Amino acid sequence: MLEKIEKFCQKLKKTLYKSVKVCYNEVVRREKPFNHQERSVRMNITIIGRKCTPRENFKKRAEKKLAKIEKFFGSDIDVKLTATVEKTSQTVEITIMHKGLIFRSQGKAVNLDDALDICVDALVRQIRKNKTRVAKRLREGNFDELIATPEVTETTEEAEELHFDVVRRKTIALKPQTLEDAILQMNLLGHKFFVFQNAESDEMEVVYAREDGGYGLIIPEFK
Numbered sequence: 001m002l003e004k005i006e007k008f009c010q011k012l013k014k015t016l017y018k019s020v021k022v023c024y025n026e027v028v029r030r031e032k033p034f035n036h037q038e039r040s041v042r043m044n045i046t047i048i049g050r051k052c053t054p055r056e057n058f059k060k061r062a063e064k065k066l067a068k069i070e071k072f073f074g075s076d077i078d079v080k081l082t083a084t085v086e087k088t089s090q091t092v093e094i095t096i097m098h099k100g101l102i103f104r105s106q107g108k109a110v111n112l113d114d115a116l117d118i119c120v121d122a123l124v125r126q127i128r129k130n131k132t133r134v135a136k137r138l139r140e141g142n143f144d145e146l147i148a149t150p151e152v153t154e155t156t157e158e159a160e161e162l163h164f165d166v167v168r169r170k171t172i173a174l175k176p177q178t179l180e181d182a183i184l185q186m187n188l189l190g191h192k193f194f195v196f197q198n199a200e201s202d203e204m205e206v207v208y209a210r211e212d213g214g215y216g217l218i219i220p221e222f223k
Contacts (some may be wrong), residue, residue, distance in 0.1 A: 043066060043077055044077070045066060045079045045081060046078070047081045047082075047083065050085070051084060051085045052085035058113070066120070069120070069123070069124070073098050077098050078096070078097055079094065081094050081095075082095075083115075085112070090108070090109060090110065090111055091106060091107065091115055092106070092107050092112060092115040092119040093106045094106075094119050094123060096123075103126065105123040105126060106119060106122065107119030107120075107121075107122060174196060174197040174204060175196075177196045177197065177198070178198075179217065182196040182207050186209070192209050193206055193207065193208035194207050194208075203219065204220060205217060205219050205220070
């Protein structure tokens with residue numbers, strides 16, 4: 001009888017030891033210090049749906065695509081992704097604000113996944129065209145890696161960095177106008193935008209024709 005009790009105690013001791021070891025390893029794993037080298041950048045992504053509710057698999061795909069350019073910015077950044085579904089096409093627009101610069105691109109296709117690919121590729125192309133100027137404001141060490149992304153193809157013209165050559169200067173006389181009169185004047189001139197002085201607010205504003213139809217109004221805010 002005594003021998004059976006001793007064997008039972010030994011077996012119980014081994015079982016308890018294994019359980020304690022498993023619990024200890026789990027605690028160590030959870031309390032492991034955060035490694036900033038593994039992920040020193042956070043991208044706060046806000047996904048908005050217009051005339052649609054983006055599915056979870058689209059959100060995950062968007063996060064994966066954006067992760068390719070995440071390290072490029074080198075600090076916490078806010079990203080706004082807007083997905084719009086129309087009858088004949090679907091559009092994805094990405095806006096990134098970082099160190100006083102606004103990066104924005106748009107992609108349009110028959111489905112959101114393709115529109116997302118076009119949008120991200122367009123964003124990289126924008127940076128390529130202005131690589132010298134934007135590199136000074138973005139994270140060092142990742143710039144060359146980003147612009148060499150193999151997924152994005154470019155023509156010789158796209159590879160050449162844009163030069164800001166101001167070939168013409170024009171002085172305009174502002175006069176008070178209503179928004180409707182400003183839009184009418186813009187259309188009569190055949191322009192895509194029009195600067196005017198709003199008769200109601202007495203402020204300088206800019207009205208423009210949107211590519212997706214309708215008009216937009218830019219109201220400057222001086223800080």
